[in-house]
Amino acid sequence: MENLISIFLNSVFLGNILLAYFLGMCSFLAISRNLDTAIGLGLAVTFVLSITTPANWLIYYYLLAPGALEWAGLPGIDLGFLKFIIFIAVIAAIVQALEMIIDRYSPPLYTALGVFLPLIAVNCAILGTSLFMVERNYNFIESVVFGASSGMGWMLAIVTMAGIRKKLRYANVPAGLEGFGISMIIAGLMAMAFMLFSGITL
Amino acid sequence: MMMKLLRKFFDARRKHFEDGKKFEKIRPLFEAIETFFFIPGNVTQNHPHVRDSLDLKRLMSTVILALIPPLFFGIYNSGYQSNLASGLSLNFMAVFVNGLWIVIPVIMVSYGVGFFWEVLFASIRKHNISEGFLVTGLLFPLTLPPTIPLWQVAVGISFGVIFGKEIFGGTGKNFLNPALTGRAFLFFAYPGNMTGERVWTVISGMKSPAADAFSGATPLAVSAVSGAFNIVKSSLAKAGFTFPKLFFGAYPGSIGGTSALMCLIGAFILIATGIASYRIMFGGVLGVLAAAYPGYIFNQFYGNSSVPMLSLHPMYHLVMGGFAFGIIYMATDPVSAPGMNISKWIYGFSIGALTVLIRVFNPAFPEGIMLAILFMNLFSPLLDHYEIKAILRKRVPNV
Numbered sequence: 001m002e003n004l005i006s007i008f009l010n011s012v013f014l015g016n017i018l019l020a021y022f023l024g025m026c027s028f029l030a031i032s033r034n035l036d037t038a039i040g041l042g043l044a045v046t047f048v049l050s051i052t053t054p055a056n057w058l059i060y061y062y063l064l065a066p067g068a069l070e071w072a073g074l075p076g077i078d079l080g081f082l083k084f085i086i087f088i089a090v091i092a093a094i095v096q097a098l099e100m101i102i103d104r105y106s107p108p109l110y111t112a113l114g115v116f117l118p119l120i121a122v123n124c125a126i127l128g129t130s131l132f133m134v135e136r137n138y139n140f141i142e143s144v145v146f147g148a149s150s151g152m153g154w155m156l157a158i159v160t161m162a163g164i165r166k167k168l169r170y171a172n173v174p175a176g177l178e179g180f181g182i183s184m185i186i187a188g189l190m191a192m193a194f195m196l197f198s199g200i201t202l
Numbered sequence: 203m204m205m206k207l208l209r210k211f212f213d214a215r216r217k218h219f220e221d222g223k224k225f226e227k228i229r230p231l232f233e234a235i236e237t238f239f240f241i242p243g244n245v246t247q248n249h250p251h252v253r254d255s256l257d258l259k260r261l262m263s264t265v266i267l268a269l270i271p272p273l274f275f276g277i278y279n280s281g282y283q284s285n286l287a288s289g290l291s292l293n294f295m296a297v298f299v300n301g302l303w304i305v306i307p308v309i310m311v312s313y314g315v316g317f318f319w320e321v322l323f324a325s326i327r328k329h330n331i332s333e334g335f336l337v338t339g340l341l342f343p344l345t346l347p348p349t350i351p352l353w354q355v356a357v358g359i360s361f362g363v364i365f366g367k368e369i370f371g372g373t374g375k376n377f378l379n380p381a382l383t384g385r386a387f388l389f390f391a392y393p394g395n396m397t398g399e400r401v402w403t404v405i406s407g408m409k410s411p412a413a414d415a416f417s418g419a420t421p422l423a424v425s426a427v428s429g430a431f432n433i434v435k436s437s438l439a440k441a442g443f444t445f446p447k448l449f450f451g452a453y454p455g456s457i458g459g460t461s462a463l464m465c466l467i468g469a470f471i472l473i474a475t476g477i478a479s480y481r482i483m484f485g486g487v488l489g490v491l492a493a494a495y496p497g498y499i500f501n502q503f504y505g506n507s508s509v510p511m512l513s514l515h516p517m518y519h520l521v522m523g524g525f526a527f528g529i530i531y532m533a534t535d536p537v538s539a540p541g542m543n544i545s546k547w548i549y550g551f552s553i554g555a556l557t558v559l560i561r562v563f564n565p566a567f568p569e570g571i572m573l574a575i576l577f578m579n580l581f582s583p584l585l586d587h588y589e590i591k592a593i594l595r596k597r598v599p600n601v
Contacts (some may be wrong), residue, residue, distance in 0.1 A: 035587065053266075056565055070472070091305075107335065141374065148304075159582060159584065160580050160584060163581070163584035164377050164580065164582035166379065166581055166583055166587065167377055167583035167586075168370060168375065170375060171370040171371045171375040172327070172371025172372070172375060173370060173371060174327070174369065174372070177369065182369070182370075185365065185369060186377075187380055187385065189365065189366075190580055191376075191574070192383075192386055192387070192390070192574060193378070193576040193577045193580050194577070195390065195573060196556065196560065196565070196570070196573035196574065196576070196577045198566060199564050199565060199566020199567060200563055200564045200565075200566070
């Protein structure tokens with residue numbers, strides 16, 4: 001239990017997938033102009049991460065990892081080199097399936113999430129979380145917590161960013177820096193403030 | 203008489219700074235000097251109009267006034283610690299003069315370099331030079347250790363002014379406190395000059411016997427390393443840090459941040475004039491107590507030696523290190539703090555609580571107030587947004 005809490009705090013604050021590892025920057029910069037859409041995308045990412053990370057865990061440890069195919073009578077096979085492509089395929093497939101399921105059963109949620117759901121299929125934070133999950137040898141329960149809390153950390157970062165950009169609507173940014181330039185600088189300053197938690201060992 | 207002469211002087215020179223004239227580029231500098239002497243006659247062009255004698259200039263001058271007690275005490279204390287450590291005379295004048303030698307160059311570099319960037323941006327981007335810089339340029343050196351190399355002061359204030367403020371268009375448009383942005387940059391870029399035991403006291407002259415026995419640790423460092431359970435208070439006392447001493451501030455630390463008493467005088471000025479928000483300050487104090495008391499009480503019953511700071515009485519957190527200075531002068535910065543009332547309470551409370559959490563649980567940083575304020579600066583637009591939304595939701599049915 002303590003272990004799960006530490007994973008949660010670690011991935012929301014200390015090792016924030018966005019501000020500590022800089023994954024998922026593209027949608028972070030593109031979608032943070034409006035607070036409501038930022039919240040929508042944040043929820044969608046959290047949702048997708050909490051499904052894809054455990055799904056990839058199952059696939060990795062029952063199909064790909066060295067010796068994982070023992071149940072099929074093939075203990076000597078190591079398909080680990082396939083993990084990148086398989087993870088990407090799994091994420092894309094799950095996002096597509098989710099889109100169809102949501103469209104069928106909850107049209108209001110579908111319209112709310114709109115274009116963000118397909119966008120998530122190419123969000124590197126999703127793939128990054130699955131790869132970190134393998135690297136850090138999490139077990140299944142830990143991977144569920146890790147996926148969900150990484151998504152919450154990403155959501156925290158993008159919603160904060162949207163709030164700051166709302167405040168900066170009246171800012172007078174030098175001509176060459178408008179748009180992406182100033183957003184990158186804001187992201188850097190945010191990462192500096194998030195250093196608050198670096199050094200805490202949980 | 204004097205004022206008439208000055209008025210004439212400025213009126214005669216104004217024509218050189220108009221568009222198309224020789225000094226057109228540095229008009230902001232001319233206007234800054236002129237408005238230093240005379241209140242500008244301009245009024246707001248569009249409504250809404252608010253008739254009030256408070257303007258940015260008076261607001262900033264009041265903050266400067268409130269900064270004078272910690273500034274003078276900081277000069278005295280830097281000299282006192284330095285003379286104490288190097289075994290020199292502790293006579294008041296000697297101490298004060300030594301303090302001036304330590305502190306004045308730091309402030310001059312901070313003002314000089316910062317003013318250069320301010321004028322450069324104002325001239326090129328055609329906005330006014332803001333008095334806000336007078337505050338930033340003084341706050342920044344007061345948070346630094348007395349031994350800071352002057353070139354690092356220049357680097358820090360440059361980063362603070364450019365990336366903390368000017369890149370967003372100047373005063374009022376930034377989202378982080380510029381002075382703390384500069385300090386945080388120095389803190390991560392040159393940690394050797396910003397933390398540790400050696401940076402808090404200037405040791406001058408020959409190495410005397412007094413200097414050999416000298417430790418230089420700050421109270422926060424002493425309490426973080428004091429081994430076993432329940433002895434933090436005694437190890438603080440052994441190092442000479444009693445509660446009254448910590449309150450008055452005669453201990454090694456950043457130039458202006460050591461004396462809780464002097465900061466309280468400043469807080470009184472700021473609250474009485476309504477310049478800074480008492481909500482943020484009281485929220486901060488509540489946050490410290492709320493975060494420190496549960497651990498303290500728990501620790502009285504089940505001692506845990508792995509986190510010695512837990513056995514420290516919560517009141518110590520209020521007077522030690524930079525908390526008082528940070529919550530009074532830095533957290534109340536009207537630009538980077540939230541504007542709504544409940545948000546201010548939440549903001550102050552979170553700063554206090556985070557400061558204690560960092561001091562107690564984060565072994566990487568002995569002091570947490572700087573990053574706690576910067577961290578909450580990030581959330582102040584969100585706090586404002588949601589408070590406004592909540593108020594609107596309550597009012598809509600009545601419309």
